[in-house]
Amino acid sequence: xxxxxxxxxxxxxxxxxxxxxxxxxxxxxxxxxxxxxxxxxxxxxxxxxxxxxxxxxxxxxxxxxxxxxxxxxxxxxxxxxxxxxxxxxxxxxxxxxxxxxxxxxxxxxxxxxxxxxxxxxxxxxxxxxx
Amino acid sequence: xxxxxxxxxxxxxxxxxxxxxxxxxxxxxxxxxxxxxxxxxxxxxxxxxxxxxxxxxxxxxxxxxxxxxxxxxxxxxxxxxxxxxxxxxxxxxxxxxxxxxxxxxxxxxxxxxxxxxxxxxxxxxxxxxxxxxxxxxxxxxxxxxxxxxxxxxxxxxxxxxxxxxxxxxxxxxxxxxxxxxxxxxxxxxxxxxxxxxxxxxxxxxxxxxxxxxxxxxxxxxxxxxxxxxxxxxxxxxxxxxxxxxxxxxxxxxxxxxxxxxxxxxxxxxxxxxxxxxxxxxxxxxxxxxxxxxxxxx
Numbered sequence: 255x256x257x258x259x260x261x262x263x264x265x266x267x268x269x270x271x272x273x274x275x276x277x278x279x280x281x282x283x284x285x286x287x288x289x290x291x292x293x294x295x296x297x298x299x300x301x302x303x304x305x306x307x308x309x310x311x312x313x314x315x316x317x318x319x320x321x322x323x324x325x326x327x328x329x330x331x332x333x334x335x336x337x338x339x340x341x342x343x344x345x346x347x348x349x350x351x352x353x354x355x356x357x358x359x360x361x362x363x364x365x366x367x368x369x370x371x372x373x374x375x376x377x378x379x380x381x382x383x384x
Numbered sequence: 385x386x387x388x389x390x391x392x393x394x395x396x397x398x399x400x401x402x403x404x405x406x407x408x409x410x411x412x413x414x415x416x417x418x419x420x421x422x423x424x425x426x427x428x429x430x431x432x433x434x435x436x437x438x439x440x441x442x443x444x445x446x447x448x449x450x451x452x453x454x455x456x457x458x459x460x461x462x463x464x465x466x467x468x469x470x471x472x473x474x475x476x477x478x479x480x481x482x483x484x485x486x487x488x489x490x491x492x493x494x495x496x497x498x499x500x501x502x503x504x505x506x507x508x509x510x511x512x513x514x515x516x517x518x519x520x521x522x523x524x525x526x527x528x529x530x531x532x533x534x535x536x537x538x539x540x541x542x543x544x545x546x547x548x549x550x551x552x553x554x555x556x557x558x559x560x561x562x563x564x565x566x567x568x569x570x571x572x573x574x575x576x577x578x579x580x581x582x583x584x585x586x587x588x589x590x591x592x593x594x595x596x597x598x599x600x601x602x603x604x605x606x607x608x609x610x611x612x613x614x615x616x617x618x619x620x621x622x623x624x625x626x627x628x629x630x631x632x633x634x635x636x637x638x639x640x641x642x643x644x645x646x647x648x649x650x651x652x653x654x655x656x657x658x659x660x661x662x663x664x665x666x667x668x669x670x671x672x673x674x675x676x677x678x679x680x681x
Contacts, residue, residue: 256569256575257529257568257569257570257571257572257573257574257575258569258570259530260529260530260531260532260572261530263532263570263571263572264532264559264560264572266570267559267560267561268560270560270561270562271560367530368478368479368480368481368515368530368536369479369515
């Protein structure tokens with residue numbers, strides 16, 4: 255069995271200790287972890303979803319703008335961070351796996367390790383109370 | 385593969401009657417291959433005696449540094465091959481995100497900390513930055529992977545056709561983990577240690593001491609035993625003993641921790657002078673100048 259990169263491991267451990275919802279993807283955009291606060295917003299425990307390819311997580315939560323227009327995966331902050339290797343921010347609506355519609359804000363940043371290694375990206379997000 | 389422990393203490397050289405049996409020199413391990421290739425793992429104070437014991441015919445030696453904390457490089461300036469113009473000395477170690485390995489080493493090997501500058505060393509010095517993917521030195525195939533410890537730190541996995549060794553003297557895989565260990569995939573250092581014949585691993589603290597040292601980069605002995613079990617190692621050497629632990633303390637801590645989990649692998653406490661010959665009849669013997677090694681199963 256292979257092992258995750260140390261930066262990914264430490265990021266998961268940090269995320270596990272924080273009260274902010276955090277979502278971690280690998281360089282291919284595959285969801286590799288989200289923490290307990292994120293479970294409250296996404297509507298399902300990570301142990302139940304497991305790892306999920308970008309094409310799946312980018313659509314399963316049906317991200318939409320305020321008019322209800324679906325957002326393409328490439329426009330999501332986390333996708334921008336992992337593909338463009340730059341921070342990105344946005345707000346939009348998702349329908350969690352518990353089928354509840356939520357308005358969320360997301361800030362995403364790339365995970366770049368020593369020797370310029372691309373290790374994926376991290377998204378911090380929170381529910382907007384309007 | 386011949387493995388000899390020349391320094392097993394962590395953090396600070398700790399000579400004295402109360403540490404004489406396990407040893408007071410800081411991290412240094414000699415590894416010799418079946419064809420005579422010589423590796424030195426870390427340059428703690430134990431490297432001085434090792435340098436004096438190397439055969440005069442040796443023309444190349446590779447020093448593999450896990451990281452650049454002082455207890456792992458303090459002996460470097462006293463390593464005899466550095467002062468021999470007929471010897472190639474290759475030093476492998478991690479760069480930082482902002483400094484090359486050479487610049488990092490120069491901070492120690494220059495005044496006011498040391499009288500001789502790195503560039504003044506007579507040997508044929510070659511520096512290599514890790515991690516750099518897998519590489520070969522003589523008959524050894526080596527992997528250097530980043531592991532959990534403050535600052536850039538690698539663990540080394542060293543293999544010959546006959547045997548495999550993992551060396552992680554400073555490692556805190558339990559950091560931030562509520563119930564250690566997690567799965568293999570999410571455990572720092574697993575890929576270094578998986579299924580090795582011999583694991584030399586940080587076991588600096590007792591269970592009682594660890595909570596007041598979280599984040600310092602080290603493991604408790606029970607955590608190290610759990611890590612060794614996760615990695616399915618054949619033999620485990622607790623290493624990097626706390627400088628405050630006397631021989632009697634280590635006897636008690638290792639006996640208690642081992643009795644509590646009854647590991648299926650051999651536990652051989654890291655003792656200065658201990659020798660392991662892997663890939664033949666796997667056993668540990670002992671150098672004549674060092675105290676008797678203990679082995680617990």
